[in-house]
Amino acid sequence: xxxxxxxxxxxxxxxxxxxxxxxxxxxxxxxxxxxxxxxxxxxxxxxxxxxxxxxxxxxxxxxxxxxxxxxxxxxxxxxxxxxxxxxxxxxxxxxxxxxxxxxxxxxxxxxxxxxxxxxxxxxxxxxxxxxxxxxxxxxxxxxxxxxxxxxxxxxxxxxxxx
Numbered sequence: 279x280x281x282x283x284x285x286x287x288x289x290x291x292x293x294x295x296x297x298x299x300x301x302x303x304x305x306x307x308x309x310x311x312x313x314x315x316x317x318x319x320x321x322x323x324x325x326x327x328x329x330x331x332x333x334x335x336x337x338x339x340x341x342x343x344x345x346x347x348x349x350x351x352x353x354x355x356x357x358x359x360x361x362x363x364x365x366x367x368x369x370x371x372x373x374x375x376x377x378x379x380x381x382x383x384x385x386x387x388x389x390x391x392x393x394x395x396x397x398x399x400x401x402x403x404x405x406x407x408x409x410x411x412x413x414x415x416x417x418x419x420x421x422x423x424x425x426x427x428x429x430x431x432x433x434x435x436x437x438x439x440x
Contacts, residue, residue: 290377298371299410300364303350307416315358324350324359324415331365340369340408345421368410373428374402387440394439400431 305312306320314322327349335344344366353359379396401407408423 287378287380290379292375292377294371294373294375296371298368301366301368301410301413302363303345303361303365303413303415305415310355312416314353314355316356322358323361323363325353326359326361327351331362333366335369337369337406337408340411340423343421344411347415347420350415369408369423371407371427372405373400373407375400376402381439384438384440387438391440392438394435394437396435396437398431398433398435400433401428402430404430 302323304321304323305314307313308320309316312322313320314324327345329349333344350359350361375398377396377398379394382393382395384391384393407427409425409427411421411423412419414420
């Protein structure tokens with residue numbers, strides 16, 4: 279009976295590895311603490327910080343806060359800052375999904391009779407995949423990832439064919 283239960287399975291892994299999504303540091307505050315150029319649109323960028331337009335980070339940095347608002351110098355009043363759009367990258371994503379299925383033949387249901395079992399585990403290793411950090415300088419959570427993507431999910435399916 280062990281041979282009947284343990285053989286004939288099909289495994290289907292899906293592995294996803296991605297670098298982090300780009301994001302923009304900006305402010306949604308109104309003039310004078312934001313809207314640096316005074317045009318009435320509160321989506322202005324600050325100046326490039328002293329560490330430049332790249333920064334080495336670890337996953338824990340995204341939880342603690344990659345940046346502080348004070349890292350970004352404000353431009354002079356009436357001028358837009360010189361920091362570019364989508365300058366920094368958020369945390370990467372690593373995910374492994376695994377599906378296993380097997381058809382057990384059941385001849386008493388006819389020539390094509392069988393019982394199909396399929397199980398899927400999404401995010402097999404239960405890795406916390408952080409979201410892009412908050413890019414708004416005026417937000418108290420600035421520089422921190424405040425959520426996660428792809429929690430573990432397990433589902434099992436059974437189907438009788440006849």
